[in-house]
Amino acid sequence: MGATPARHPPVMADVARAAGVSHQTVSRVLNDHPNVRPETRTRVLAAIERLGYRRNLLARALATRHSRTLGVVSFDTALYGPAGTVYGIEQAAREAGYFVSIVSLRTIDREGVRDAIDYLAGQSVDGVVVVAPQRSAASALADLPAGIPAVAVEGGHEGDVPVVSVDQVAGARQATAHLLALGHETVWHVSGPADWLEAEGRVEGWRAALAEAGRPAPEPLVGDWSPRSGYEAGRSLARTPGVSAVFVANDQMALGVLRAFTEEGVRVPGRISLVGFDDIPEAAYFSPPLTTVRQDFAAVGRNGIRLLLRMIEAPGQTAGERLVVPPSFVVRASTAPPP
Amino acid sequence: MGATPARHPPVMADVARAAGVSHQTVSRVLNDHPNVRPETRTRVLAAIERLGYRRNLLARALATRHSRTLGVVSFDTALYGPAGTVYGIEQAAREAGYFVSIVSLRTIDREGVRDAIDYLAGQSVDGVVVVAPQRSAASALADLPAGIPAVAVEGGHEGDVPVVSVDQVAGARQATAHLLALGHETVWHVSGPADWLEAEGRVEGWRAALAEAGRPAPEPLVGDWSPRSGYEAGRSLARTPGVSAVFVANDQMALGVLRAFTEEGVRVPGRISLVGFDDIPEAAYFSPPLTTVRQDFAAVGRNGIRLLLRMIEAPGQTAGERLVVPPSFVVRASTAPPP
DNA sequence: AGCAAGACTGTGAACGCTAACAACGCTTAG
DNA sequence: CTAAGCGTTGTTAGCGTTCACAGTCTTGCT
Known part of the structure; x- marks a missing residue:
């Protein structure tokens, strides 16, 4: 005493x-x-x-040289997609007995990603998963510091970092084909912003389906994922003659389009059919309920962790693997044969 | 060489x-x-x-006994509210030169919160912010390990942990008063799930506004925040005679109500007026655009960090402070005088 | 010239843990 | 009866930093 x-x-x-x-x-x-x-x-x-x-986990990590912590580099975690993915990552990591340290970048450029990974490396994380939905982020992965296992999710294939993502092209193709099968002459497209890989994939799938059917591809309208940009595209589309089917690159923009159509007196699916992408929780309750392509973001996150853990446990084969999660097509009430 | x-x-x-x-x-x-x-x-x-x-930041933290890292304990980061708050936290922390380590709980009970904080303490975080929107989480804060600065956000006042939150009561009161002022006899309510503090606050504000005006308070319908539960409440409400105004505890449920009303041929705001809560990005593009109460979640997160940093820099006055972020009322097109 | 004050740099010991090895006591076999 | 073997425990030396202190080398002043 x-x-x-x-x-x-x-x-x-x-x-x-x-x-x-x-x-x-x-x-x-x-x-x-x-x-x-x-x-x-x-x-x-x-x-x-x-x-x-x-x-004291810090002291333990210092002595053992690994921390049982995984790093996550993300961008705007408030968006539906990244938020869902990060959630899946957290859950899967926790289940595997790992902790998660997140760095959320405001703007996603090469330098930002590099700094984030350097920081995480300084924390002795055992591995890193980068949520890289934009081209600039994906290309930042090209020059990763070697030695630290890393995977990318929601991104394109760049360098030899393994990637997990939803097959955007297949989803877009299916959406477009669905509209074509209903008898529409062609399908218009409201795309996501330029730098986004997902936006590109959806354009590509849409183009491919159109080309397969021998139909002309109208010039896509470019949005920024927001309902507002969808609204603007919708106004323009409502006034364009001959539009009977529109594939919108995400559900939020589709809502904007829907709103514009309602204001312009365009009935959906009576006069124009609409398909979205993502299947946000709200989509089933739009008026009309939205036909869309569902992405399982949580599964993407989980698979990212699974891949990463495999790399950590058996290093060496850093083969540029690519794991693709299939989307699923959800038919609701916003599509019908042309008038 | x-x-x-x-x-x-x-x-x-x-x-x-x-x-x-x-x-x-x-x-x-x-x-x-x-x-x-x-x-x-x-x-x-x-x-x-x-x-x-x-x-090596680990070694540095070990030697200095602080890590310039802040811990965040959260629950279901995929929800709009927590996601926005966590985003605000990340940004504010980064700006102040701190890093963020997140633990995202699946279920939020006393033990889970305790474990999470213990883990973070083991990481030598300099402080912790707990996103505690549920009563069970808030009460877990009562027996925090002393010594480590902590604040709660989105939660109620429990123990002497400082709290930052949006004034739910004021928001709900304003929403209800708005409907009353339009001439509605009374206002019905679709509430959030039982354990949630925000749900309780909104019920309280709604009740208060009704009582002030000397109006009877109908039995509230209880939802779970999801559009689906709103839809069910909406069906029931559409068939209840005498309903002319409904205050729904969040925008997602309001969307469900809206959908049910559309299906039942109930015009909004022609026959029933509707007010939501949150102002999610989609709300302005509902049909009709939703009158709602906006919460600035990012501001809540930022203020939480600000409070936490103050505690870290000047320990001692752990007074049970309470910082309230005012909500703002956004009038759109879903409310009108009664028929 | 002499000397103190200040600028600059180096040495040793933490920080709290794990890894590697050494040492102890007890059993068991030869 | 002794040596080997095993289970159990203690001792010492890191892990990569920072902190406290002790030096050394300039300066500037008397």
Whole structure:
């Protein structure tokens, strides 16, 4: 009772003293080493409990040279897609016994991604997953610091970093083909912003379906994912003669289009059919309920982690793998044969 | 050239050797200590550059006993509210030169929150912000491990942990008063799930406004925030005679209500007026555009960080502060006088 | 010239943990 | 009866930083 109670939280040595053993024995108990006498173990455990001891993970990571922490580099985690992916990542990592440290970039350029990864490397993360939906982000992966396992999700294939993503082209193709099969002459497109790989993939799929059917591809209207930009595209489309089917690159813009059509007196799907992309939770409750392409973002995140863990556990084969999650097409009430 | 190139990334000692100085001088350069000769500084900098040296933040944190990292405990980061808040937190923390480590709980109970905070404490985070929109989470804050600065956001007042949140009561009151002022006899309510503090606050504000006007409060319908639950409430409401105004506890449910009304042939705002809560990006493009209460989630996150940093820099006055962000009322086209 | 004050740099010891090895006591076989 | 073997524990040395202190080398002043 002579020593003043430590002002700092207890450390391993304190526990050792309290239990009458060496710090190393405490460490052994904590790490489930086999050769500790049961009685000693319980004594140590009791001391830990009594002192409220918590092991310092930083010191542990410093000594072992790995942290059981995975780094995530993301961009605008408030968007539906990235948010869902990051959520999947967190859950999968936790299940595998890893923790997650997130760096969320405001603007996503080569330098930002590099800095983020450098920071994470400084934290001794065991691996990194980069949410790289934009071309600029994906290309930043080309010159990753070697030595640290990394995967990209929601991105294109660049360098030899493994990638997990939803097959945008297939989804867009299916959406377009669906409209064509209903009898529409051609399908218009409201695309996402230029730098986004997903936007590009959807344009590509849409073009491919059109080309397959031998139909002309109208000039796409370019949006920025927001309902507002969809609204503007919708106004323009409503006034363009001959438009009977529109494939919109995401559901939020589709809502904007829908709103513009309502204001302009264009009935959906009576006069114009509409297909979206993503299947946000709201889409089923639009008026009319939106036919769309569902992406399982959480699955993308989970698979990203699975791939990353495989790389961590069996390094070497850093083959530029590519894992594709198939989208699923959800038919609701916004599509019908042309008038 | 005799030494084999280190298999591990270079450490401070390597830089020191390369620059012909002591490791301590390298440290000084890195930490911008004043007393380093300019020439020495550039020599060290050059060596750092040449070797591609990156300081090990773990070791630094271990030595300094703080990590310039803030911990975030959150729940379902895929929801609009928490996602927005977490985004605000990340941005504000980054601006202040802090990093962010996130633990995202699947279910939010006392034990989960405790574990999360313990883990973060083990990471030597300098502070913790808990996104605690549920009563169970908020009450978990009552027995926080002392010593580590913490604030709660989006939560109620419990224990003496400072809280930042949007004034739910005021928002709900305003929404209800708006409907009353339009001439509606009374206002019905579709509430959020039981355990949520925000749901409770909105019920309270709604009740208060009704009581003030001396109007009876109908039994609220309870939803779970999802469009689907709103849809069900909407069907029920459409068939209840005498309903002319509904205040829905969030925009997603309001969308569901809207959909049900459309299906039942109930015109909005012709026969029933509708007010939502949150102002999600989609709300302005509903049919009709939704009158709603906007919450600035990012501001909540930013203020949470601001409060936390104040606590970190000036410990001691852990007074149970309470910072309230005012909501703002956005009138669109879903409200009108009763028929 | 002499000497203190200041600038600059180096040395050793933490920080709290794990890894590697050494040492101890007890059993068991030769 | 002794040596080897095993289970169990303690000791020492890192992991890569920073901190406290002790030096050394300039200056500028008397």
